[in-house]
Amino acid sequence: MKLSTLSQWLTHIAAVHPKEMDLGLNRVKKVAATLGLLKVPCPLIIVGGTNGKGSTVAALESIYSAAGYRVGSFTSPYLFKFNEQVKIQGQEASDKLWCQAFQAVEENRGTTTLTPFEYHTLAALYIFKKHALDLWILEVGLGGRLDAVNILDADVAIVTTIGIDHTEWLGMDRESIAYEKAGIFRTQKPAVCGDFEPPTSLCNYANQLGTPLFCLGKAFHYVKHENDWSWRSSKLQLDQLPLNSLAVQNMATVLMAVELLQSRLHVTREEIDQGLISVNLPGRIQIMPGKITQIFDVSHNPAATTFLANRLRELPCSGKTHAVFSMLADKDIVASVTAIKKYIDHWYVGGLAVKRATPIEKLQASFRQADLKNVSYAGSIAAAYQNAQQSAKSGDRIVVFGSFHTVNNAFLIRNARAHMSTL
Numbered sequence: 001m002k003l004s005t006l007s008q009w010l011t012h013i014a015a016v017h018p019k020e021m022d023l024g025l026n027r028v029k030k031v032a033a034t035l036g037l038l039k040v041p042c043p044l045i046i047v048g049g050t051n052g053k054g055s056t057v058a059a060l061e062s063i064y065s066a067a068g069y070r071v072g073s074f075t076s077p078y079l080f081k082f083n084e085q086v087k088i089q090g091q092e093a094s095d096k097l098w099c100q101a102f103q104a105v106e107e108n109r110g111t112t113t114l115t116p117f118e119y120h121t122l123a124a125l126y127i128f129k130k131h132a133l134d135l136w137i138l139e140v141g142l143g144g145r146l147d148a149v150n151i152l153d154a155d156v157a158i159v160t161t162i163g164i165d166h167t168e169w170l171g172m173d174r175e176s177i178a179y180e181k182a183g184i185f186r187t188q189k190p191a192v193c194g195d196f197e198p199p200t201s202l203c204n205y206a207n208q209l210g211t212p213l214f215c216l217g218k219a220f221h222y223v224k225h226e227n228d229w230s231w232r233s234s235k236l237q238l239d240q241l242p243l244n245s246l247a248v249q250n251m252a253t254v255l256m257a258v259e260l261l262q263s264r265l266h267v268t269r270e271e272i273d274q275g276l277i278s279v280n281l282p283g284r285i286q287i288m289p290g291k292i293t294q295i296f297d298v299s300h301n302p303a304a305t306t307f308l309a310n311r312l313r314e315l316p317c318s319g320k321t322h323a324v325f326s327m328l329a330d331k332d333i334v335a336s337v338t339a340i341k342k343y344i345d346h347w348y349v350g351g352l353a354v355k356r357a358t359p360i361e362k363l364q365a366s367f368r369q370a371d372l373k374n375v376s377y378a379g380s381i382a383a384a385y386q387n388a389q390q391s392a393k394s395g396d397r398i399v400v401f402g403s404f405h406t407v408n409n410a411f412l413i414r415n416a417r418a419h420m421s422t423l
Contacts (some may be wrong), residue, residue, distance in 0.1 A: 001106055002103065003099070003102075003103075004099070005095070005099070006082065006083075006095040006098050006099055009098070009099055009102045010082065010116075013102065013114075013116050013119045014116055016113050016114060016119075017113040017114055017115045017116075017118075018113070019115065020115060020116065021115060021117070021142070021169075022115050023142065023143065023146035023147070023169060024146050025146060025148070025150060025151055027112050027113065027114055027118060028114065028118040028121060028122060028148045028151055029151045030112055031105065031108060031109045031110075031112055031114065031118075031122060032122060032125065032151050034108045034109075034110075035104060035105070035108050035122065035125075035126060036129075037122065037125040037126060037129060038151065038152065040136060040152055040153075041129075041133075042133055042134050042135055042136060043134075043135050043136070043155045043156075043261060043264050043265060044135075044136045044137075044138065044152060044153070044154050044155050044156075045060060045135070045136070045137045045138070045154060045155065045156045045157075045158065045257060045261075046137075046138045046139075046140065046149055046150070046152070046154035046156075046157050046158070046184045047060075047137065047138070047139050047140065047158045047160065048139075048140035048143070048144040048147075048157070048158065048159050048160070048181045048184050049140075049158070049159045049160030049161050049162065049181060049194070049195075050160070050161050050162055050163035050164075050165050050177070050181075050301065050303060051160065051161050051163060051299075051301065051303050051304045051307070052160035052161055052194065052247060052249070052250040052253075053075075053139050053140065053160055054075055054139065054281060054284065054298075055246040055247060055250040055251075055281055055284055056158060056160055056194075056250050056253060056254055057073050057075050057137050057139050058246070058279050058280070058281040059246065059250065059251055059254040059275065059276065059279045060073075060137050060254055060257065060258075061073050061087070061090065061137060061279075062275040062276070062278050062279035062280075063254065063258060063267060063271065063272055063274075063275030063276070063279075064134070064135050064265060064267065064275070065089065065090055065275070065278075066271045066272075066274040066275040066278060067265070067266075067267045067268070067271040067275070068271075069134040069135055069265060070088075070089055070131070070132065070133045070134045070135070071087075071088075071089060071090075071133065071134065071135045071136075071137065072086070072087065072088050072089075072124075072127070072128040072131060072133045072135070072136050072137070073086070073087045073136075073137040073138075073139075074086055074120075074121070074124035074125075074128075074136075074137070074138045074139060074149070075087075075139040076117070076120065076139060076141050077404050078404075079282055079283050079298070079404055079407065079408055079411075080282075080408060080411070080412075082098070083095065083098065085120060085124065086098070086123075086124045086127055086128075088127070088128075088131050088133070093127055097127050097130075098123060098127075100126075101122075101123035101124075101126040101127050102119065102123050104123075104126050105119055105122045105123055105126065117141050117142075117148055118148045121138075121141075121148040121149055122148075124138075125152075134265065135265060138152070138154075140181075140184065142166055142169060142170070143166070143169060143170050143177075143180040143181060143183070144159075144180055144181040144182065144183040144184040145179075145180045145181075145182075145183020145184070146180070146183070147183075147184075149184075150183060150184055153186050153189065154184055154186060154189060155189055155261070155264075156189070156190055156191070156192065156257050156260050156261055157184040157185050157186065157189065157190075157191040157192070157211075158191070158192045158193075158194070158253060158257055159178075159181050159182065159184070159191070159192070159193045159194070159195070159198075159202065160194045160195070160250060160253060161194060161195045161249075161303065162174050162177055162178045162181060162195050162198065162199055162202070163177075163301055163302065163303035163304075164177065164301070164302065164303075164332065164335075165177075165300075165301040165303075165331070165332075166330075168330065174199045175199045175200065175201040176201070177199075178198065178199035178201045178202040178205075179199075179201040179202070179205060181202065182201070182202045182205040182206065183205075185205060185206055185209055185211040185213075186209070186211060187209050187210045187211060188210055188211070188212070189211065189212075190211070190212045190213075190214060190260045191206060191211050191212070191213050191214070192213075192214045192215075192253055192256045192257050192260070193213060193214070193215045193216065193253075194216050194249055194250060194252065194253030194256075195215075195216065196216060196217055196249075198215055203215075214233075214256050214260070216249070216252060216253060216256075219233060219234065219256065220232065220233040220252060220255070220256045220259075221233075221252075222248055222249070222251075222252035224243075224248045227243065228240045228241055228242060228243060229241045229243060229248050229251075231252055231255050233256060233259055235259065236259060238255070238269065238272070241272070241273065241276060242273055242276045242277050244276055244277065244279055245281075245284065245285060245286065245287070246279065246281060246284060246285075247307065251276060255272070258272065282296075282411075283296050283297065283298045283404070283407045283411070284297060284298065285297045285308065285311050287315075288414075291394040291395075292389075292392045292393070292394065292395075292396050292397065292398060293317070293396075293397040293398070294397065294398045294399075294400070294414065295312075295315075295397060295398070295399045295400070295401075296400045296401070296407045296410065296411060297399070297400070297401040297407070298401070298403065298404045298406075298407050299336075299401050299402070300327060300328065300331055300336075300401075300402060300403045300404070301331055301332065301336060302332055302335040302336045302338075302339050304336075305336045305337070305339045305340045305401065306339040306340070308340060308399075308401060309339055309340040309342075309343050312340070312343040312399065313343060317395075317396070317397050318395040319392075319393060319394070319395035319396035319397070320345040320346065320392075320393075320396045320397075321343055321344050321345050321346075321396070321397050321398075321399060322344075322345065322346050322347075322348060322388045322391060322392050322396060322397070322398045322399070323340075323344040323346070323347045323348065323388075323398075323399050323400075323401070324348045324350070324381065324384050324385045324388050324398060324399070324400040324401075324406070324410055325337070325347055325348070325349050325350075325384075325400075325401060325402045325406065326349060326350050326351065326352050326357070326358065326363065326381055326384070326402045326403060326405070326406045327358055327363075327402040327403055327406070328352070328354075328356040328357065328358060328403050328405075329356055329357065329358040329359075329362065330356060331358075331403075333358065333362075333363065333366040333370075334366050334369050334370050336402075337366070337367065337370045337372060338370045341370060341372055344399070345374065346374045346375075346376070346388075346391065347367070347372060347374060347375040347376065348375075348376050348378065348384040348385070348387050348388040348391075349363050349364075349367065349375055349376070349377050349378070349384060350377070350378045350379065350380050350381040350382070350383055350384030350385070350406075350409075351363075351378070351379050351380055351381070352380075352381060352403070352405045352406065352409070353380070354405055357405075360377055360379070363377070364377060380409070381405075381406055381409035381410055382409055382410075382413055385398075385400065385409070385410040385413055385414075386413070
């Protein structure tokens with residue numbers, strides 16, 4: 001089979017395996033071995049966790065790039081276009097690279113069927129192997145223990161935070177979920193945890209495996225100041241670090257990983273500063289200033305919306321706050337909106353045109369359960385976003401959140417209008 005466009009490949013890949021999601025390593029590891037992808041030619045960082053994975057990957061990528069290293073990163077899901085998932089030296093992989101990689105996977109999988117994410121992971125590794133890189137950074141798609149990226153052994157494993165999400169796959173409580181996420185740990189290879197209260201199961205897993213575990217609040221610490229922040233470990237103290245738009249908690253976790261890799265990939269203080277200043281990640285409390293401030297955030301579970309709520313509390317607003325919202329059906333909508341409702345004056349809720357979308361009826365029921373009354377409903381995020389824009393006045397702010405799809409839909413409309421205004 002030889003397909004000529006990325007769109008054709010994605011359509012084909014979606015139909016190969018009987019299930020869209022089917023956790024396990026046997027299939028993907030078998031094909032990876034055939035392709036010669038199981039041996040990594042440079043240091044490898046694998047990033048797992050409930051929230052903060054994307055921020056962590058972006059900061060690592062930025063710091064090591066500032067230090068002159070050639071970095072490849074694999075993340076998911078994407079915000080605007082599929083190509084975003086693989087970056088080589090900060091540049092998205094082209095359609096041509098993706099197609100070549102999918103072709104190689106297809107030719108080597110034999111009778112083994114793969115899920116879409118398994119295809120994506122193998123393609124990413126294939127692309128990395130075609131470039132002379134100094135560092136690979138892989139983001140876990142779901143969980144860790146049975147996620148496709150876990151076919152490789154990380155030199156440093158990172159678990160950012162542990163929250164309640166994907167319960168149908170990972171378990172109903174933090175202990176069960178943490179056990180799955182700790183599955184990326186390896187014997188005698190260091191691991192970093194950026195959760196202030198790591199579950200016992202994660203710590204026990206590391207102890208039983210012989211994994212040196214470096215936890216926030218024990219092995220490393222940070223203090224946020226008004227204009228900068230400080231970080232320290234048992235070996236190092238860094239003061240007056242530059243703040244960026246990303247969570248300092250995640251940036252602190254990144255610095256612990258950087259310290260652990262210093263003997264293989266040395267980074268100076270100046271390069272750390274430059275990396276922290278340069279990091280850019282769309283859709284993570286991304287603030288667009290104007291007469292009406294707009295904030296875009298892909299928060300999609302209670303822990304993430306709690307973090308967003310805290311940021312709204314810290315950010316001044318002279319007017320009202322309008323929320324444009326939708327969330328996927330497998331998420332805890334009630335807990336998510338309850339965590340932030342005191343900072344929202346009016347809600348504009350829209351439907352999403354994706355397979356896992358929450359029907360409007362269920363969204364309405366969730367908002368009733370959360371005892372929210374200032375809510376307007378629309379058939380789409382586009383309509384909800386337009387309603388919010390029409391209602392907002394100078395000094396107000398619009399906050400768009402709930403999922404990658406919600407932010408994507410609103411962002412595309414905003415960018416299209418901005419483009420039209422320049423014509």
